[in-house]
Amino acid sequence: MKLYDYPQAPNPRRVNIFLAEKGIAVERVPVDLMKGEQLRPEYRAKNPACDIPMLELDDGTCISQIRAICRYFEEIHPQPALLGSTPTEKALCEMWDHLAFMNGLLAVAEVFRNTAKGFADRAVVGPHSYPQSAELAERGRARVGNFFADFEQQLTGRPYVAGDFYSVADITTLVTCDFAKWIKADIPAECVNLKAWYERVSARPAVQANR
Ligand SMILES: N[C@@H](CCC(=O)N[C@@H](CS)C(=O)NCC(=O)O)C(=O)O
Structure with a gap:
């Protein structure tokens, strides 16, 4: 899987900290927000919300929105729990x-x-x-x-x-x-x-x- 990332911005940082807490390493694809790469047709085709971060699974499924991305990682890598236990x-x-x-x-x-x-x-x-x-x-x-x-x-x-x-x-x-x-x-x-x-x-x- 690949995480489309721009680590200088606050929202991608949320996922980067979340992954670091869990010790998960994921391949990163840089998307330069300063160059407007999030608005380019190739990226928009994968993520119509045109925002970062976005997770692309090996089967091509694209997941944007941090809550959704964190939910996915919590499901495949439950420990340490970061979305609560009970x-x-x-x-x-x-x-x-x-x-x-x-x-x-x-x-x-x-x-x-x-x-x-x-x-x-x-x-x-x-x-x-x-x-x-x-x-x-x-x-x-x-x-x-x-x-x-x-x-x-x-x-x-x-x-x-x-x-x-x-x-x-x-x-x-x-x-x-x-x-x-x-x-x-x-x-x-x-x-x-x-x-x-x-x-x-x-x-x-x-x-x-x-x-
Ligand atoms: N609601 C989104 C927020 C993501 C977001 O706002 N990302 C910003 C970077 S901090 C972005 O992609 N900005 C693109 C732009 O400025 O056009 C989420 O939960 O993932």
Whole structure:
């Protein structure tokens, strides 16, 4: 199988950390987002969502979207479990991974993509062009502040985002905190639990190997 990758970007990094945690080695195919290779017809034919990462299985099946890719690897390589072990853990992983992505990573992306010079008409990931919006960038910055506050609350009295076990929800939250630096937003000083968690999770070898 092959993983279509652009390791400098936040979303592919989520899968790269996930794979490193599991000790899975996969052949990589570089797709240069700066050259717009994700929009080329050959890539679009495999992944109509025109985003990265994307996993191509040996039988030609193409799987995009990180949750789907992580699900596939968890099924073929269950240990260590990163999507939860019990029905309750699995549901909490889904819940907190989704919240981190929707309210965190996408909020940072809203600021970044609506302000970065190279993203004129590329304000939304995918095959369609959307113009930048200063209002959305401003709203995104408020959302990023709320993401930090909400995850500070979640990490108060809990070692990890989804509970007492490390999971994909930690990976998405960590990548979001690092992505926020791209828009000059850092974890606020008052978010002491989020900061302590960030230091702990950042020190993991799988994270260090995918900086
Ligand atoms: N919802 C997607 C997000 C993937 C995504 O947004 N990837 C970005 C890189 S961080 C991308 O492919 N960008 C292409 C572009 O900017 O046109 C997933 O879960 O896989």
